[in-house]
Amino acid sequence: MNIYIEGLLKRYEKTVLNIEKLNIESGKVTAILGLNGSGKTTLLECIANIKNKDEGKIYYDGIEDFERVKNKIAIMQQRPYILNMSALDNIVLGLKYEGLDEKSINKRIEKYKEYYNLDFLHKNAKKLSGGETAKVALLRVAVLERPLLLLDEPTANMDIESTLMTEKLIKDINKKNKTTIVIVTHDLFQAQRLADLVIFMDKGKVIEYSLKDEFFSNPKNDLVKKILRRSDKND
Numbered sequence: 001m002n003i004y005i006e007g008l009l010k011r012y013e014k015t016v017l018n019i020e021k022l023n024i025e026s027g028k029v030t031a032i033l034g035l036n037g038s039g040k041t042t043l044l045e046c047i048a049n050i051k052n053k054d055e056g057k058i059y060y061d062g063i064e065d066f067e068r069v070k071n072k073i074a075i076m077q078q079r080p081y082i083l084n085m086s087a088l089d090n091i092v093l094g095l096k097y098e099g100l101d102e103k104s105i106n107k108r109i110e111k112y113k114e115y116y117n118l119d120f121l122h123k124n125a126k127k128l129s130g131g132e133t134a135k136v137a138l139l140r141v142a143v144l145e146r147p148l149l150l151l152d153e154p155t156a157n158m159d160i161e162s163t164l165m166t167e168k169l170i171k172d173i174n175k176k177n178k179t180t181i182v183i184v185t186h187d188l189f190q191a192q193r194l195a196d197l198v199i200f201m202d203k204g205k206v207i208e209y210s211l212k213d214e215f216f217s218n219p220k221n222d223l224v225k226k227i228l229r230r231s232d233k234n235d
């Protein structure tokens with residue numbers, strides 16, 4: 001699903017999002033990087049219509065009416081809302097809601113189970129660790145197989161192995177289902193491993209947006225240059 005954004009403004013006490021034009025390409029993985037408070041989550045949540053924008057337009061495959069496309073979009077939020085039931089029930093709830101029968105649900109779950117050691121599936125999801133909770137939250141949206149998947153720091157609480165498996169899962173979803181994926185991350189290496197395109201945000205604006213290789217080898221913006229130079233020195 002293609003996303004085209006025009007004149008997007010979001011204000012609280014001050015303006016936190018101010019995007020003149022942004023095109024998120026269909027079928028690609030786009031990583032959003034940026035410092036704390038730069039507007040990454042707000043952008044993702046405006047796209048998912050969780051937050052109301054103050055001004056501007058967002059087109060989904062050319063359609064501006066969110067109601068017509070809402071069933072094509074899934075979002076994993078930074079602080080996912082976990083229901084007081086088993087981990088497995090949390091994961092299958094969306095599929096049940098969509099009216100899938102038990103056989104189709106089991107088939108769908110089997111497809112995604114191989115990525116992690118899910119020995120906590122029958123535990124109450126409220127009692128899971130941070131990393132386990134993140135896996136439930138991610139699988140819950142992955143199994144829906146919607147054309148647009150928005151992921152807000154999905155691996156922030158995961159160990160290295162789980163992070164790499166999550167990246168494999170994200171790549172597989174993108175390749176097999178041609179899903180458009182937008183992922184917010186603080187991990188430059190993750191963006192390097194995963195993304196086709198990279199966006200860098202600062203103070204609510206997109207200050208750099210390019211193909212991944214171009215972003216890392218030849219950034220245009222001074223702040224981005226400085227950050228990439230510093231991360232090189234820390235290697």
Ligand SMILES: Nc1ncnc2c1ncn2[C@@H]1O[C@H](COP(=O)(O)OP(=O)(O)OP(=O)(O)O)[C@@H](O)[C@H]1O
Binds near residue numbers: 016035038039040043
């Ligand atoms: N409900 C709210 N009320 C007031 N200000 C808010 C609200 N939600 C977000 N903000 C402010 O909007 C700005 C952008 O926040 P946002 O969460 O989008 O940043 P972010 O880039 O995702 O940050 P981080 O990397 O820390 O997750 C911040 O200054 C934040 O304090």
